[in-house]
Amino acid sequence: MDIYQEFSARHFGAYLDSEEFLDYMLRQWLLKGRHLDVCHVIDHPSFTKVMNACRNDERYALLVELSDLYESEITLASQYNETLLALAYGEDFDPFELNQDTRAKGDWRYHLWFYFFNNEGHVAESWQLFNTKIYPLCATLNNARADHMQTLARYFNELSVLMDKTRDPDILESVTKKTIMNLYDLFLQVAHNDTMIDFATKRSFCERLIHMMKYKEMHRVGLEFYITFNDLFDLNDIPTVISLVNLSKSAYDYHAVHVLHGDIQAIQYRIEKYKGDIVSQLTKISEYILRMKNVIEEQHGGKIHEDSFIQADFNFFFYECGIEEMCTANFSELPFEDQDSIVRNLLNAMxxxxxxxxxxxxxxxxxxxxxxxxLIGWELGNEGMKLRNRVLSLVPDVGIEYREIMTSDALIQLDECLTEFYLHDLSPKVEAIIQKSEQYDLEPIDPKQALTLLEETFTSLHHHSALIFGEEEKERFEKSAKQLPRLLKSNEVKRLLTIAEVKWHELENANKPESQQSSQKAAFLIADYVKAVEEYLSHILVSKRVTKQTMPLIDVAMPESGLTSVEIGSEEYYHYATLGSFYHYLSANGTSLLKRNVDKVQVVEYLTHWVNSIRTSSFDQKDELEIETAQVLRRETIVLLRRLVADLAD
Structure with missing residues (x-):
């Protein structure tokens, strides 16, 4: 609690006869933002006496000016603020000299300065003052002392006002990434534990900070902040969800996006459960209300007809407000919009x-x-409130249809991000597995035998093994059985697949196919098949680049600069492009790579289906792989390659 709160200026009495005490209290009130108390001092009977005693003081004119503003009730903000600044910091104080020290001391010393900049609209100066003075000060207020917590809460409130003024992109442009990291650190180290900052203010701060991080393209940091404080985010707020999804698209952080996906999925599940149970909930509510109607009629039937007040209340509730009509409706035949409206009306009426x-x-x-x-008594009324609270806890916020659409769209986008980021992480893991396998298996293969085995496997696959969407796709898939040479135009693809096929048949013919050594070899071979997919997609893009004058750039994640767009076939392309890069490129620009009648959405869908199989197997996280699992992954990978051969244009 503010120790000065007990000493309102209206209750100082004789103490205000002391010029020294008045001087001290004025300064304290000003720095702590208690500007109303300063005005109350002017209204005190002793004010004139004290002012006459200090007529020669340099602050006399300022107090008179403040008195004039107060008595005339003119709200001249600029004059008022400058007067307060002069009272607190001295007449020679220039607020725009940000490197100066104030003569005021204590934790509150920058509050009025910060308030002045905020109130006058000096946003850039406000942020500079925050970085140079307020952030270093507040970072030290990290204990549980009440005065420290209160000081921080006051600064934090002003900071929230400033962040709200900074939402405009033109203003946000001037805010540096260092400032945003200072805000992050301040909240992490100090503010989120301050019990004097209410939950709504903390939530508002988090949402504004995420907005700033999104604008400044601080994608990974933004998601990290969300993961740390996700309990403070309202995922029913669509702008917040949109900001988080936009952060996710360039974060390249699979695990963080996975957490966000799960949180949004929980919102969707709540809506789906509410829609599925709404008839049951309506039945419970209506049964209670109609039972209360019967109780009133049985116990107070005579009064309803005799007492005009009781009759008026009874008729108003059940008939004029349409409560009885709502309770007797056939809920199962109503559209969801009407069901939802009735639930909310009845819960309110209860x-x-x-x-x-x-x-x-x-x-x-x-x-x-x-x-x-x-008319019904406390026990029955309390029973109704318990029922109401149980149902109310299951009811989503209003605007369910819009939120459902936006939530579904957000989940679709996050699913794409998860697939892309998983593939981005998968590529180096596959490379590491292949390098490890080369240390164990150095035996050469017979190239002719290898090609024969590969051709047998490639042509033997039936369309039932694939995720087929229609007759055209089925026909293309069958024709692709004769297009193995197209796949093997890439020497690296040819090398990987021929080696993998020979080794796979050796593994199947081994005496102990279920041994630990066999399981390890199975993991090595699946890595070859997966790598072949990456090499084939890379080869296709490079081949297209040769025949086309211009092609869209491809996004790659570089350690130094993050997400970067590079030329296909460039040095950076060969060094940094991953399966994730190719997946994103197909999703964004796939139409230009496909045959005329091929649907890009379906290509991305069956590619995603393959990725999900790889991800479910946890192949990239194990040193060994069960033979049965490896058989499934091998078949699905060769099916994928055959489908890509069928769908990608020459």
């Missing part, structure tokens, strides 16, 4: 059974507070 001051509005616009709680 309060009347618990307390008498609940206002309802009739269908004709009449307003009344029906005191039905007096």
């Amino acid at each position: 309060i009347c059974f618990y307390k008498a001051d609940k206002t309802l509005t009739s269908e004709e616009g009449k307003v009344k507070e029906p005191a039905l709680n007096l």
Whole structure:
């Protein structure tokens, strides 16, 4: 608690006769933002006496000016603020000299300065003051002392106002990444534990900070901040969800995006469960309300007809507000929009059974507070409130249809991000497995035998093994059986697949196919098949680049500069492009790479289906792989290659 709060200026009495005490308290109130108390001092009977005593003081004119503003009730913000600054820091204080020290001491010493910049709209100076003075000060207020927590809360409130003023992109342009990291650090180290900062203010701060991080392309940091404080984010707020999804697209952080995906999925699940259970909930609510109607009629039937007030309340609630009509409707035949509306109306009306001051509005616009709680007793009213609270806890915020659409769209986008980021992480892991396998298996293969085995495997696959969407795709898949040479135009693809096929048949013919050594070899071979997919996609893009004058750049994640767009076939392309890069390129620009009648969406879908199989197997996280699992992955990978051969244009 503010120790000065007990000493309002109106209660100082004789103490204000002391010029020294007045001087001290004025400074304290100003620095702590208690500007109203300063005005109250002017209204105090002793004010004139004290002012006459210090007529020669340099602050006399300032206090008179403040008195004039107060007495004339003119809200001249600039004059008022400058007067307060002069009172607190001295007449020679220039607020725009940010490197100076103030003569004021203590934790509050920058509050009025910060308030002045905020109130006058000097956003750039406000942020500079935050970085140079306020952030270093607040970072030290990291203990549980009440005065420290209160000081931090005051600064934090002003900071929230400043962040709100900075939402405009033109203003946000001037905010540096260092400032954003200072905000992050301040919240992480100090502010989030401050019990004097309410939950709503903390939530608002988090949402604004995420907005700033998104604008400044601080994608990984933004998701890290969300993961750390996800309990403070309202995922029912669509702008917040959109900001988080936009951060995710360039974060290249599979695990962080996975957490966000799960949190948004929980919101979707709540909506789906509510829609699935709504008839049951309506039945429970309506049964209770109709039971209360019967109780009132049985116990107070005579009064309803004799007492005009009781009759008015009873009729208003059940008939004029349409409550009985709602309760007797056939809920299962109503569209969801009507069901949802009735749930909310009945939950609102149920309060009347618990307390008498609940206002309802009739269908004709009449307003009344029906005191039905007096007719049923506390126990029945409390029973209704318990039921109401249980149901209310399951009811999503209003705007369910819009939120459902946006949530589904967000999950689709995050699914794409998860697939891309998983593939981005998968490529180096596959490379590491291949390098490890080369240390164990150095035996040469017979190239002719290898090609024969590969051709047998490639042509023997039936369309039932694939995720087929229609007759055209089925036909293309069957024709692709004769197009193995197209796949083997890449020497690296040819090398990987021929070696893998020979070794696979050796593994199948081994005496102990279920041994530990066989399981390890299976993991090595699947790495070859997966690498072949990456090499084939890379080869296709480079081949297209040769025949086309211009092609869209491809995004690659570089350690130094993050997500970067590079030329296909460039040195950076060969060094940094991954399966994730190719997946993203197909999703964004796949139409130009495909045959005329091929649907890009379907290509991305069957590619995603293959990725999900790889991910489910946890192949990239194990040193060994069960033979049965390896058989499935091998078949699905060769099917994928055959489909790509069928769908990608020459």
